[in-house]
Amino acid sequence: MHKSDSDSDLAYNAAEFCSTKDAARLLGVSHRTVQLWVENGALQAWKTAGGHRRITVASVHKLVNERRGISAGAAAAPAAPAVxxxxxxxxxxxxxxxxxxxxxxxxxxxxxxxxxxxxxxxxxxxxxxxxxxxxxxxxxxxxxxxxxxxxxxxxxxxxxxxxxxxxxxxxxxxxxxxxxxxxxxxxxxxxxxxxxxxxxxxxxxxxxx
CATH class of the missing domain: 3.40.50.2300 (Response regulator)
Structure with missing residues (x-):
């Protein structure tokens, strides 16, 4: 059962959800990548009655932090010199x-x-x-x-x-x-x-x- 468009607007204004376009901007990836992440469960989302995806901001922030952690870990662990x-x-x-x-x-x-x-x-x-x-x-x-x-x-x-x-x-x-x-x-x-x-x-x- 989908929420109504008015419910969607209220949720979005309350900063609990964002559009796929906003999620792509926050994550620094393409719109299609966001869609794939929604489909495989990496991002939590639902569709409005009009068929628009609304993604939970919490899941976007979680994925952002995970991606930053991977980048920081890679930078903090340079390859050891060959013995x-x-x-x-x-x-x-x-x-x-x-x-x-x-x-x-x-x-x-x-x-x-x-x-x-x-x-x-x-x-x-x-x-x-x-x-x-x-x-x-x-x-x-x-x-x-x-x-x-x-x-x-x-x-x-x-x-x-x-x-x-x-x-x-x-x-x-x-x-x-x-x-x-x-x-x-x-x-x-x-x-x-x-x-x-x-x-x-x-x-x-x-x-x-």
Missing amino acids: KKLLLVDDDHTLLRLYELEIAGWNLPVTVVKAQDGFEALIRIGEQRPDILVSDLSMPGMDGFRMIRTLRADASSVNMAVIVVSGLDRTTIDSIGLPDDIPVFPKPVPFNQLRAAVEQALSGPADTI
């Missing part, structure tokens, strides 16, 4: 542990993988494909120079970010040779500078296969 892998290579067990503890306090989106020489590092790289390599140079077995040359000769790891931390003097390092783009830090480790280099590597392009 990247950082491989530490050094034959000094104590220094590896110090690296691990220091990096844990940086609050960076990285997980740490460790290796004790160049050969083990190449195995870890094949298994886990780290994004950043922080390595010593002077190590038993395969040293850092040979490991880095091997990496740079491999197309799958040529773009991996490499950072060197070494106790060797600069003259020795230059005489053996490293690629010009690799930053080199002395020991004892200058952790503030190392962190800056890691952050720069994180913001750079990822390694490509």
